[in-house]
Amino acid sequence: MSKHRRGRRKPRRSSRSPARSPSSEYRQAVRKADQVLSISDIEVRSDNWQQLALDWFAPDEPGRSEMARYIAAHECQLGVAWARELLRLEVLFQAEEHLQIIAHYDRALSRYPRCAFAEMWVADQVFRHASDFWRARQMYRHVADNLPGYAKPRYEMGFMSYLLGDFRGALGWFNQAADLVADDDVELGARILYNRGLVRFYLDGNRKPAIADIREALRRKQDYPQAKEALRGLRGKVRWVPW
Amino acid sequence: MVDTYPKVTTKSYWIPTAATGERVFWMSLEFSLNRRPEDSQPSIAEVAWSSGSADEGLLILPPIVPAKIRREAQRLLQPWPHGRYTDAYQRSGGILNVFTPQWGEQQDEVWAEMLAGWKSETFAGADARQEALLALEQQWNTTSHPFFAGLTPAQVVVGGGLQETELAEEFLQQLTRMYDGHAFESEGEALIKALMLLRGWQCQPRENGQMVLDIIIAERNELLARRARALNHECSDAKRGN
Secondary structure (H helix, E strand, C coil), X not given: CCCCCCCCCCCCCCCXXXXXXXXXXXXXXXXXXXXHHHHCCCCCCCCCHHHHHHHHHCCXXXXXXXXXXXXXXXXXXXXXXHHHHHHHHHHHHHXXXXXXXXXXXXXXXXXXXXXXXXXXXXXXXXXXXXXXXXXXXXXXXXXXXXXXXXXXXXXXXXXXXXXXXXXXXXXXXXXXXXXXXXXXXXXXXXXXXXXXXXXXXXXXCCHHHHHHHXXXXXXXXXXXXXXXXXXXXXXXXXXCCCC | CHXXXXXXXXXXXXXXXXXXXXXXXXXXXXXXXXXXXXXXXXXXXXXXXXXXXXXXXXXXXXXXCCHHXXXXXXXXXXXXCCCCCHHHHXXXXXXXXXXXXXXXHHHCHHHHHHHHHHHHCCCCXXXXXXXXHHHHHHHHHCCCCXXXXXXXXXXXXXXXCXXXXXXXHHHXXXXXXXXXXCCCCCHHHHHHHHHHHHHHHXXXXXXXXXXXXHHHHHHHHHHHHHHHHHHHHHHHHHHCCC
């Protein structure tokens, strides 16, 4: 599964609502995004906006089908302006402009129907870069509810629960994610199993299931130094904790 | 004689975000309110509990303590409510929670679920309904909460003790050794790294085989027991007309 991201929320006024005057960093980031689109000869028109949105934002399956479903369901509310904002969002993702991704999502895309697929990727920025765990949690929960076949939001909920010190809650989410992750999603599959192994060990100190999970993580992704270290530690005699 | 004067000491740690830095500071204040000057003497919190007056407890503080800290200490020493200890949302939660981003009732999935259950129930009358709500609030106070890293709200509100102070110091030093001077891509990344280190550290068994979580819970339970004794003392005094 590739990287990206999200849609709308109910129109509202809150501390997170779009500000009336965008910050200069944000304006600059959007200008740069427009330059990138211009250099790429991208012109969003009424006859190509859907295609461009899919090609740029969700080029791979299963995201592409998910995005196509979203566009079909909300076609009359979306259109050229929406696609332009989505493409800008994509460019900000490619440029790893983490905080501007959130700003753009809030300022430009929150007026459109909420898109769980896009939200899944924006939530990562909210969680991992803006450190707004609680907002990210609400977003991931929405994504998990609306994308029942996706492992990623469940993995992120598990990882967040782990960070909060809720190991039992984390295990529940990791179990769900492990059931859903595709065999060919090497990166996510390995992460789910590695983290589930750790949490299992933290919960009761039982090495066997933890070793099994971490071995499986390494089977999926051989170049995984943390997993290798964890396996060495778990096989040792002393109770080992990775810190 | 000079040795008995209050001393000001400064400590320096690497802390992932400004917000968590502030929480570390409040955590230290919470710890200090439970510290007994000597074993036979009560802590500031115990004086406040047994006298029913935060001001009474604050008399123990040396004059050097700034007004801002006194005000905060006074807030921490307020009598606990009969219902839900919602003040837990405002406390640091000790070393296990000090890096958890601030949350409150809006994010409290546990309370929301309990409340939804209560709302869906049918009661014989308004009194029974109210009684059930009060019982539910007590239940929340004493139920291990996933967002408090397994502590109960009561254990959060009572604050940490001497052992947790030492454990916190150990962890903060470890954190500083590990990350001081490192460049992070974002504040979020720094926070996540700190939390990962914390969760690993808390599962590291101590020399006696105990886990950090167990030590902290046992100590906070002891502090709750101290509080109960202090409150009983107040009742006994009241009965004697003191």
